[in-house]
Amino acid sequence: xxxxxxxxxxxxxxxxxxxxxxxxxxxxxxxxxxxxxxxxxxxxxxxxxxxxxxxxxxxxxxxxxxxxxxxxxxxxxxxxxxxxxxxxxxxxxxxxxxxxxxxxxxxxxxxx
Numbered sequence: 001x002x003x004x005x006x007x008x009x010x011x012x013x014x015x016x017x018x019x020x021x022x023x024x025x026x027x028x029x030x031x032x033x034x035x036x037x038x039x040x041x042x043x044x045x046x047x048x049x050x051x052x053x054x055x056x057x058x059x060x061x062x063x064x065x066x067x068x069x070x071x072x073x074x075x076x077x078x079x080x081x082x083x084x085x086x087x088x089x090x091x092x093x094x095x096x097x098x099x100x101x102x103x104x105x106x107x108x109x110x111x112x
Contacts, residue, residue: 004030004055008095034057036094043086050079050102057096057099060089 009016012034014089023029038044043064052061053076061069062076069077079085090096 001096002090004097004099005021008032008097027102029102030098031098031100033057033087033090033095033096035090036087037089039089040086043084045082045084046079046102048102049081049082050100051077052077052079055097055098055099057091057094059096059098060085062086062088 001028009032015036016030016032018030018032019027020030043062052072054071056073058069061071062085063069063077064080068088070079
């Protein structure tokens with residue numbers, strides 16, 4: 001996938017998750033939604049941090065302790081490890097394209 005906006009899935013009945021890069025301690029994926037939302041009773045609770053960037057479309061994200069956050073292209077959010085969260089709404093009229101970076105909090109940054 002040379003371009004994040006190319007080869008969008010034709011099946012709009014479910015979200016599409018495509019790994020772009022995987023390395024020890026990090027996974028970068030493209031997510032494409034067409035009106036999907038996380039069920040109210042089934043929030044995500046991940047053992048790792050996740051940084052998401054909304055590239056195209058619109059969405060709302062609920063995070064425990066923060067409530068709902070409306071997202072538009074260019075907005076990004078850090079979801080800390082073990083913070084319950086869910087997607088409450090995505091645009092059903094076109095693709096919502098996300099870039100998600102999943103990473104282990106123990107990864108150290110490089111010194112300059």
